[in-house]
Amino acid sequence: MSTQSKISDFLKDKIQIVNIVFILTIVLPILYPISMPIPISKEVRDAYEYVDALPDGTLAIYSVHLSASIWPEIGPPFTAVLNHIIEKDIKIVFISDAAQGPALIERGIELIGGKSKLGEYGEDWVLLGYLPGAFEVSLATFMEDSSIYSKDYYGNLVSELPLMSKLPAGKDADVFLGNVGGISTLEPVVRQAGPYLPIVVCGISSSGYSLSMPYYEAGSLVGVVPPGSGGAAYEYMSGKPGLAMQTQVTLSFPNLFMVLVIILTNMSFLLKKVRGGT
Amino acid sequence: MLKSRWTFLTLTALAACVIWGNYFFSLWPSLAKSLKNTLVFAGAFGLGVGIYRMTRQHTKFIQSRKENQWIYSILFLGTYFLILILGLLPPLTRNETFLWFYYNVGLPIDATMGAIVAFFYIQGAARGFKIRSTDSAILAVSSIIMIMRNAPIGAMIWGGFPIIGDWILSVPTTGTFRGIIIGTGIGLIAMVIRTIMGKERSFYGRDN
Numbered sequence: 001m002s003t004q005s006k007i008s009d010f011l012k013d014k015i016q017i018v019n020i021v022f023i024l025t026i027v028l029p030i031l032y033p034i035s036m037p038i039p040i041s042k043e044v045r046d047a048y049e050y051v052d053a054l055p056d057g058t059l060a061i062y063s064v065h066l067s068a069s070i071w072p073e074i075g076p077p078f079t080a081v082l083n084h085i086i087e088k089d090i091k092i093v094f095i096s097d098a099a100q101g102p103a104l105i106e107r108g109i110e111l112i113g114g115k116s117k118l119g120e121y122g123e124d125w126v127l128l129g130y131l132p133g134a135f136e137v138s139l140a141t142f143m144e145d146s147s148i149y150s151k152d153y154y155g156n157l158v159s160e161l162p163l164m165s166k167l168p169a170g171k172d173a174d175v176f177l178g179n180v181g182g183i184s185t186l187e188p189v190v191r192q193a194g195p196y197l198p199i200v201v202c203g204i205s206s207s208g209y210s211l212s213m214p215y216y217e218a219g220s221l222v223g224v225v226p227p228g229s230g231g232a233a234y235e236y237m238s239g240k241p242g243l244a245m246q247t248q249v250t251l252s253f254p255n256l257f258m259v260l261v262i263i264l265t266n267m268s269f270l271l272k273k274v275r276g277g278t
Numbered sequence: 279m280l281k282s283r284w285t286f287l288t289l290t291a292l293a294a295c296v297i298w299g300n301y302f303f304s305l306w307p308s309l310a311k312s313l314k315n316t317l318v319f320a321g322a323f324g325l326g327v328g329i330y331r332m333t334r335q336h337t338k339f340i341q342s343r344k345e346n347q348w349i350y351s352i353l354f355l356g357t358y359f360l361i362l363i364l365g366l367l368p369p370l371t372r373n374e375t376f377l378w379f380y381y382n383v384g385l386p387i388d389a390t391m392g393a394i395v396a397f398f399y400i401q402g403a404a405r406g407f408k409i410r411s412t413d414s415a416i417l418a419v420s421s422i423i424m425i426m427r428n429a430p431i432g433a434m435i436w437g438g439f440p441i442i443g444d445w446i447l448s449v450p451t452t453g454t455f456r457g458i459i460i461g462t463g464i465g466l467i468a469m470v471i472r473t474i475m476g477k478e479r480s481f482y483g484r485d486n
Contacts, residue, residue: 014404015401015405018400018401018404019397019400019401022396022400036431036434037430037433038430039430039433039440041440041444042444067388068384068388068389068392069389069391069392070392071385071389072389072392100380103377103380104385132318132321132322133317133318133320133322134317134321137314137317137318138314138317138318141311141314141315144311145311148314148318154369154372155369206428210447210455213447213448213451213452213455214452214455214456217448226428228429229428229429229430248430249430251428251429251430252429252430252431253431254396255425255426255428255429255431255432256426258399258400258425259422259425259426261400261403261404262403262418262422263422265403265404265405266407266408266409266418269408269409270409
């Protein structure tokens with residue numbers, strides 16, 4: 001079979017043409033970037049203003065649910081908020097409910113300029129790591145007693161870290177920053193940390209974003225930074241362009257193409273119905 | 279005695295009483311803490327059971343030379359134990375070779391699997407997103423508005439997309455999910471009460 005006939009057979013299925021155009025809508029804006037206005041929604045503005053108003057010396061728990069598959073969604077908002085926090089003297093205790101979380105937290109820290117940007121380890125920041133088991137239970141226990149972590153991610157005894165002496169229980173922190181995957185990780189955060197600390201969702205997957213709105217509207221969440229344009233909006237407000245602003249343009253054209261596909265599919269369907277087809 | 283239904287029910291009821299007593303009345307704090315820590319150990323133990331089962335299953339495929347499977351089982355077990363051994367070398371899970379494999383092989387593969395979903399979305403939209411009724415019309419229109427609300431280009435095309443999109447998120451979505459969350463919570467309470475009373479038997483392997 002000649003190459004030409006293989007190509008023509010391939011393109012007979014219209015879905016393949018759709019897939020090719022879809023790939024082009026992703027690749028071309030990356031190769032030829034276009035600047036676009038960034039919409040700033042209320043929940044992102046609330047998240048930014050709250051973090052911006054945190055006084056020096058604030059002790060924050062940063063719960064990070066990151067895995068490789070959702071890094072493209074949640075990674076940019078994570079680095080955006082981290083880039084904002086390093087301007088201020090905020091002490092951070094990182095915890096994770098995903099096995100890949102600690103490694104990806106380190107990756108995010110490298111992307112903002114390295115561990116030195118966070119200050120001195122043990123004094124200004126601590127990476128406690130991941131605990132297996134149900135996140136709801138481990139977070140509930142951590143909020144009551146932080147000694148559930150006996151060692152940090154680097155093998156240091158938690159009892160020997162000066163910052164952890166200020167955090168005998170999670171509820172002794174000043175704010176809870178949550179980088180959550182979806183509703184299954186958001187709800188434990190709201191239930192277990194919500195009674196004690198204000199919660200800012202510094203990144204959530206697109207599937208969890210709409211599900212977080214009831215909690216935001218009810219005041220259980222101070223602010224929410226959604227994926228995509230949310231991270232870009234946060235970077236814009238903090239004046240530190242990064243991953244999110246770089247990737248937010250690539251969202252526009254695939255989304256526009258999807259809308260066009262829906263409209264064209266329905267126009268074709270309607271025309272067939274009018275003409276009496278199936 | 280260990281397989282007896284009453285053993286499971288008694289242990290479940292005792293554990294529930296300890297946790298509830300600690301939460302509502304601050305009773306037995308050290309016992310409650312131990313119970314919660316036990317769940318962390320159980321999670322780690324479950325991981326070990328999973329490793330054993332996966333190894334046994336794929337070893338059977340290799341031994342029986344199962345068609346279209348046994349070569350992939352060799353590849354799977356080889357990769358599995360290579361990463362496991364690398365992760366166990368000191369410093370645990372921070373070995374340089376392990377991290378190299380994670381950042382340069384595992385992470386791109388995992389992200390690619392997530393990205394492939396986008397093609398399923400576009401094909402679903404092309405094949406199946408057809409308006410056949412009023413409900414599907416409302417779904418299609420609100421989906422289009424939300425897609426354009428989230429994309430920066432939406433605000434450039436029409437300023438109404440962010441406004442209507444925000445309303446859809448704040449009002450109907452929030453109201454609907456509040457109802458679902460309340461319903462789920464009530465269902466969860468009912469399930470817990472059924473479990474404590476012994477009426478829910480699925481968790482110890484018997485049908486209701």
